[in-house]
Amino acid sequence: MQDLISHQLVKYLENRGVEHIFGLCGHTNIAVLAALENSRIKFINVRHEQIASHAADGYARAKKETAVVLSHLGPGLTNAATGVANAALDSIPMVVIAGDVPSHYYGKHPHQEINLHADASQYEIYRPFVKRAWRVERPDLFPEIIAKAFSLAESGRPGPVLVSVPMDIFSKEVDVSLFERLQPHANKLKRPSIDDQTAHEIIDSLAAAERPLLYVGGGVMLADAAAELRAFVDHMGIPVAYTLMGKGAVSDDHPLTLGMTGFWGTTFINDSCRNADLILAVGTRFSEADCSSWEPKYTFHIPPTRLIHIDIDPKEIGRNFPVEIGVVADLKNALHVLNRVAKTRFPQPRQNEAMAEKIRRYKESFWAQVQKHAQSDSYPLRPERILADVREVLPQDAIMTTDVGWNKNGVGQQFPIYEAGTILTPGGFATMGFGSGGALGAKLAQPDKVVVSLIGDGGFGQNPSVLATAYEENISVIWLIMNNNAFGTIAGLQESHYGTTYGTVFLKEGVSYSTDYVTIAKGYGIDGIKIEAADQLKPALQRAIAAEKPFVIDVAMLNEPVPTDGHWNINDIYTSKVKQQV
Template identity: 60%
Template structure:
């Protein structure tokens, strides 16, 4: 029996248990819209393709399954690119299905074709940011490519893939026999674990170390490794540091959790990781912000410390630091194997009460140093007060998407997350505008959870049309706009090095401050909103917004206070070089001295 490819594609997505397709219309995909119209799938229509990618990103992070984006060719594909790249750098599985020019018009300048260097090659645009890019040249190949695409997106280090579909292929009729293979192809792919010998070797190194450390990355969230991590660290009493993306891998209030490392890490956290003699790095790429620009002795002291690195992606092993042991494995399975080996080697486990007391003392010292500003009643509000009030009102199992600035870096540093998967950060690409759209997908994936974003006014201003989608789809999320009238982080960075804020503060030509009234804009979209007028008002309004069970925007005037940091970032040394820094590297040991050396 013959059937249109577009309708067979929709049937395929339904069989894969896809619930939502995120996208925007265009003439190349209207055949797909026709097939979607009466299907079981929910088409989440947005007003800009970047929003579709971010919403799909949020959906995939909550479901741990590949989400689906549908977009038009040319500007549709380029608009979506930033959101897809954000998903790629944060290892989020996604299948992008993009309409393309008719296959018989390649190179003839059909409407919106991108062909400056090669005909029929729009999929080349995505090659640097996806795991694989396919073009459908024969409709009969579609089923095989679909199976490959979903498997690749969800396997190894997860990430987006692209299928570019010439518009005429959607409208071809082919025999349903070609899709029969998809009924037999399992969607499950077993992940690798450690051999018993390797697990035993790693366990032995951790047991014999004087100052062992486990450094947890974002892959632990995706692979549901939190239980395995917690059991291992408690059995051997090993301290845990984490990356920004690893937040929630172990509860932030766990007695063996030290904190986030790197530029936004605190002195004690970086000191703990730099003084470890054996480090087990699991599911992390040791990226720049988490590693203080790789300056030796600041966050990590490798070599010096022996590094064991476990990752799903072979290319990440030893990328930034030499390893003593490198292993390609699923973090959950690997940690379970190491724990099993550790119990055989040392059945009684290890008890380090002094270590736990030291961690508790340092955490309490930081909390105490933050109490005054977190309770400060001044207005505009301090970001610390906003975070405190949110934590007191927002349910522990609710989902928060951050964006860029205080809401990401400050949250990673001092906002306690106790349940894995309840904080969604844009880490790798750090894209402004991620949070406001990601919560749409997150709420669709977890309709029974409260879902909010904390976002700067700069980030929210990139594309406020997220509100329209929330209204159309009846998605009850809350946007908390932390409004400091600036691109705050960059304003602080510019001021610290150049003593001005040119290009970073929102103002008119005459120098007067300017910002849209976001609460009024929100009302124009037809949702409830409120602009906060005092610090004491915020918590009450947030509770009202959460209880309303409908889209709600809160505009919160906020003071532009820099995120406290004890770490080192090469950017600072580039702009204001220190005496012992040359070409981004420390000339001497004792890297912390560089923070106290007079600038040139």
């Protein structure tokens, strides 16, 4: 029996349980769109491909499943590239299916062909950041390629893959038995764990240490291992520090949770890491901002601190710090074994009341300092006041997406997260614009949860057409715009080192101005409120939640840098340049 590739692709995706596809039309993918018209899979139509890839990213994080993007060739694929690269650096599983030029026109300059260095080479532009890029050369190869694409996206360290399909192949027939033979294949592969001997070695090392510490990253969320991690912390009584991507892995109100490390960390948290004699790191890459540029006098001093590192990706173990024990394993499986061995080795939970008391006193002092700004009635609002009001109103299980600036760095430092997976942030790529599109995907993945995109005016301005998709599909995301009429974080950095904010603030004839985002929202058919006094924010957010519709809240915010005791050596670089010029 023969059938069109486009029809069989949709059936394959249905059989895998795919419920949503994010994308934008083009002449190379309309065969797939036609096949989707009567499918139970919902196509989420966007106005810009970057929104599609960010929405797919947010969807995959919130649903813990591989997301699917459908793209056009050339500019469609390059528009989506930023969101796909963001997913790659944060290890988010994604399959990008892109139309390509007709195979019989390779090298003849068909419409939108990329061929400066090789004929029909559009798929090569994704090679630096996807796990693999395929170009389908024949219809009979497509079934195995699409199956391999999903398997690779989900296995090992997750990430995006690209399947580039010439438009004529979408419309060619294929023997359906080539798809049917894939049905017995397991959709999910078993992941590696650790052996008991290694687990005993790790537990004994932690028990013998005087100042042990757990350092957790976003890999805990990717492995869905937060419950196992919490059980391990409770039984072993070891304090926990986290990366930006690891925020929420253990609740911020846990008595042994220290907080975020690095540039936006505090002296107490960074010193606790630096002075540890043994660190068990799980699911982290030890990236620059989290590690104070790896300079030993700030956050980590390894060695002499000893390091045990567990990660699914062997390339990350020993990349930035030497390890005493390196383990390649799935974190959920590894922590399951560690918990079992820990309970065998220590039948009763180990207490660490002295450390818990130190952390309690530190948090009490830290929040006392924050409160003076968090309770300020000034207008424009203090950023601390915005975060405090949002935290007070939101349910603990609400999902928040952030962007860059105060809404990412300040949230990491000053916004408690109580449930794993409820904060979705662009970590590795730090992409401006992720928050608005990512929230669409998160809400589709978790329709019963409140979803708020906490985003700056610079970030929201990247792709305001996200509102069109929200209106058409009634995706009840709340966009809360922290509006400082600037690319505020960069403006603060430039002003502190160069004494100017040129090119970083929004001016009209030398006067600061703001886009009217509420009017823009209404133009898309969406309600909005512009906050004009500090006491208006909480009622506005409560109204937005109750509406259960897309909603925009525009909050004028004072442009203040996120306070930090941490270190990032770009400051040294800029200071050095300024001194040289002087």
